[in-house]
Amino acid sequence: MHRLLASVCKETKIILRDREALFLLFAMPLAFVLIMSLAMRDAFKEQGEGIIFPVIIVDMDKNKVGRSVISAFSVIRHFKVDSAASSGRTDEAAIKNDITYGNHRFAIIIPPGTTGQAVRRAQEQMGFAEGNQTEAVPIRLLSDPTMQGIHRSLVISSLNRILQGIEAKVLMEQLAGLAEGSTGLGLGMEEEEIPKDIRVFSEVAEEPVSRDSSSHAMPTSVQQNMPGWSLFAMFFLVIPLSVTFIKEKQQGSFQRLKSMPVSPWLLIGGKIIPYFIINQLQFVSMMLVGIYLMPLMGGDLLNIGNSPASIAILTVSASFAAIGYGLMVATFCRTSEQATTFGGTSVIIFGALGGIMVPKFVMPPFLQKLTAISPMSWGLEGFFDIFVRNGNVRDILPESFMLLTFASVCLSVAAWRFKTT
Amino acid sequence: MNKENIIEVAGLCKTYPGADRPAVDGINLAVGEGSFFGLLGPNGAGKTTFLSMLAGLLKPSSGKLLIAGLDIQGHLDVIKQRIGLVPQDIALYPTLTARENLAFFGSMLGLSGSRLDARIEECLDIADLNNFAGSRVEIFSGGLKRRLSLVIGLIHNPDILFLDEPTVGIDPQSRHFIYNSLRRMNADGMTIVYTSHYMEEVEQLCNDIAIIDHGRIIARGGVEELLSQHEYNIIRVRTADEIPAALQEKIMALPYIQESRLNKNGLTIKSNTPQQALLELVSILQQNNISIISLSAGMDNLEQVFLALTGTTLRE
Numbered sequence: 001m002h003r004l005l006a007s008v009c010k011e012t013k014i015i016l017r018d019r020e021a022l023f024l025l026f027a028m029p030l031a032f033v034l035i036m037s038l039a040m041r042d043a044f045k046e047q048g049e050g051i052i053f054p055v056i057i058v059d060m061d062k063n064k065v066g067r068s069v070i071s072a073f074s075v076i077r078h079f080k081v082d083s084a085a086s087s088g089r090t091d092e093a094a095i096k097n098d099i100t101y102g103n104h105r106f107a108i109i110i111p112p113g114t115t116g117q118a119v120r121r122a123q124e125q126m127g128f129a130e131g132n133q134t135e136a137v138p139i140r141l142l143s144d145p146t147m148q149g150i151h152r153s154l155v156i157s158s159l160n161r162i163l164q165g166i167e168a169k170v171l172m173e174q175l176a177g178l179a180e181g182s183t184g185l186g187l188g189m190e191e192e193e194i195p196k197d198i199r200v201f202s203e204v205a206e207e208p209v210s211r212d213s214s215s216h217a218m219p220t221s222v223q224q225n226m227p228g229w230s231l232f233a234m235f236f237l238v239i240p241l242s243v244t245f246i247k248e249k250q251q252g253s254f255q256r257l258k259s260m261p262v263s264p265w266l267l268i269g270g271k272i273i274p275y276f277i278i279n280q281l282q283f284v285s286m287m288l289v290g291i292y293l294m295p296l297m298g299g300d301l302l303n304i305g306n307s308p309a310s311i312a313i314l315t316v317s318a319s320f321a322a323i324g325y326g327l328m329v330a331t332f333c334r335t336s337e338q339a340t341t342f343g344g345t346s347v348i349i350f351g352a353l354g355g356i357m358v359p360k361f362v363m364p365p366f367l368q369k370l371t372a373i374s375p376m377s378w379g380l381e382g383f384f385d386i387f388v389r390n391g392n393v394r395d396i397l398p399e400s401f402m403l404l405t406f407a408s409v410c411l412s413v414a415a416w417r418f419k420t421t
Numbered sequence: 422m423n424k425e426n427i428i429e430v431a432g433l434c435k436t437y438p439g440a441d442r443p444a445v446d447g448i449n450l451a452v453g454e455g456s457f458f459g460l461l462g463p464n465g466a467g468k469t470t471f472l473s474m475l476a477g478l479l480k481p482s483s484g485k486l487l488i489a490g491l492d493i494q495g496h497l498d499v500i501k502q503r504i505g506l507v508p509q510d511i512a513l514y515p516t517l518t519a520r521e522n523l524a525f526f527g528s529m530l531g532l533s534g535s536r537l538d539a540r541i542e543e544c545l546d547i548a549d550l551n552n553f554a555g556s557r558v559e560i561f562s563g564g565l566k567r568r569l570s571l572v573i574g575l576i577h578n579p580d581i582l583f584l585d586e587p588t589v590g591i592d593p594q595s596r597h598f599i600y601n602s603l604r605r606m607n608a609d610g611m612t613i614v615y616t617s618h619y620m621e622e623v624e625q626l627c628n629d630i631a632i633i634d635h636g637r638i639i640a641r642g643g644v645e646e647l648l649s650q651h652e653y654n655i656i657r658v659r660t661a662d663e664i665p666a667a668l669q670e671k672i673m674a675l676p677y678i679q680e681s682r683l684n685k686n687g688l689t690i691k692s693n694t695p696q697q698a699l700l701e702l703v704s705i706l707q708q709n710n711i712s713i714i715s716l717s718a719g720m721d722n723l724e725q726v727f728l729a730l731t732g733t734t735l736r737e
Binding site for chain 1: 476477478497498499501502504506508509510511512513514515516517521524525526528529530531533557573574583
């Protein structure tokens with residue numbers, strides 16, 4: 001214990017006396033987070049071109065309207081339709097669950113009997129049938145609240161446009177039927193008698209799917225950007241951590257330590273603890289910026305959800321993953337130039353793949369699959385669970401488990417390299 | 422070596438991955454307890470590799486290595502507690518103070534509390550660093566750094582101290598300070614293993630010497646013993662003009678000369694009858710109008726022994 005404490009004290013003193021490293025660890029990420037969150041808030045609003053959204057259509061109608069919606073979405077290049085009926089997934093709860101875990105971004109639910117109801121509604125609205133009791137058909141759109149507003153709007157307007165087309169077709173069919181049945185030249189009604197505003201389907205309203213049913217708050221750009229860039233900053237400690245270690249090797253103090261009866265795990269522990277504390281300070285400071293400073297600068301307020309325990313577990317897991325990766329890089333690089341270049345570049349690649357610089361759903365499908373290899377992607381999904389989907393501890397356990405597994409592998413490799421090099 | 426052996430090495434080899442020849446090639450060696458053992462050899466001879474294996478930093482490719490009667494395989498932690506290492510590099514944390522460096526390495530060696538504090542003070546005394554105890558190492562001169570590096574190797578009072586070229590790049594004053602400290606410690610019973618390519622310091626300090634080249638021990642003994650072991654004598658001639666290669670061939674053809682080698686402005690000759698060789702050599706140089714600036718003969722230092730054994734000088 002005394003040795004570990006001595007090792008932690010030594011590492012802490014070295015870090016605190018290295019002003020450049022402190023600047024890299026705190027000031028730069030804070031500036032970066034502020035600039036990127038503010039800058040990208042507006043930039044994201046302009047995006048949307050060339051994006052393909054996976055849309056699941058739950059066709060419980062299994063009739064003309066259902067088939068028409070599926071075929072209409074299938075021909076729009078922005079959508080990749082996954083027909084829930086064909087995959088046997090018609091359970092709304094299961095679909096919602098899929099959305100909360102990010103498996104689907106949007107789901108369109110066409111209720112049973114939609115076609116019959118639409119026809120009745122059309123006939124009633126046009127005065128071909130008695131009464132006015134049939135309500136407009138509610139086609140529902142479930143959405144992932146982590147999607148950008150522009151992308152959600154695109155899906156809503158597309159769905160409304162498709163429904164208007166189907167609506168027109170249903171009305172035309174009714175008119176055509178009436179024309180076939182009439183003996184005169186006209187349609188059996190005067191032009192002024194045709195209602196001007198016939199609606200068969202009700203206007204589609206978006207239903208964001210959240211784990212906490214009481215909250216349907218849409219995510220702000222800060223909620224999307226802050227956790228991402230915070231994770232990025234946490235992983236950026238790979239540079240000072242590996243450079244410190246490589247300097248130890250180059251200056252010979254590591255060789256001297258190896259001539260002493262010291263376990264590699266003790267040396268690793270001596271490095272983990274101070275950098276772990278730094279990571280937590282980084283995260284807290286960035287959350288404080290999101291909560292207090294960002295609104296003052298014209299950005300959105302950061303909503304951190306309702307589960308501080310989830311935030312703590314996820315931050316701790318992400319920190320171990322970042323430190324483990326940093327130590328592994330340190331044991332493989334021979335010079336500080338190598339560590340700076342490789343460490344920095346790999347963190348940027350992790351960030352890009354992890355959906356931090358570019359949202360995951362904007363990426364082409366093959367790249368979306370690749371995001372699974374980035375620990376930052378696991379961390380970001382976890383923070384979305386908490387901040388946007390109001391998730392709890394249970395919801396972030398898979399992401400935490402992935403991060404801790406990654407950390408264990410990296411630390412074991414680092415310990416092996418400590419021992420053998 | 423009138424005492425029990427504290428280091429025993431048999432058939433020790435080390436080949437680095439991808440290397441075409443071993444860095445240490447079958448060394449057999451025994452070092453007595455309390456010895457001041459010097460390992461002399463040129464750069465790249467295998468000194469640091471050999472020392473790294475003795476200090477438990479490198480795993481031998483083959484061979485047996487006993488420290489204080491314990492096989493290094495299986496007793497590494499016990500052995501590490503009994504040895505001290507002063508590496509070739511400065512091996513300090515520049516942003517920590519001298520006292521903080523001592524405290525950290527002392528803690529790693531298991532010292533704590535008042536025992537650690539007492540040893541830090543003793544080490545600062547030994548290195549005469551009391552006035553610099555609270556200063557960061559980054560502002561130290563090379564000599565002060567070396568002195569601190571030396572006492573860090575001593576902080577846990579080891580039985581054996583390994584020093585890998587500990588005086589490289591320092592001023593004569595600090596060098597003599599280190600020499601005196603080491604002599605005192607050796608007189609107090611500490612076994613010292615000292616590697617260097619400076620033959621003068623090995624001659625001055627060590628009572629037991631091994632010369633290493635290409636990973637092998639090529640000579641072993643005390644200074645006098647080594648000087649008397651070699652039948653060949655070395656003749657060195659420094660000339661005002663360059664000796665032409667054709668003349669060197671004529672010199673080689675002379676009787677009494679076994680080997681000759683051209684240097685910058687001179688010639689080195691190996692002979693087992695130096696008196697006759699000298700006469701012949703002076704005569705032929707005069708005949709060819711080559712002026713002699715200096716002339717030496719005999720085997721009065723280790724460098725010449727090394728030259729006689731390997732055909733190269735230590736500093737080449």
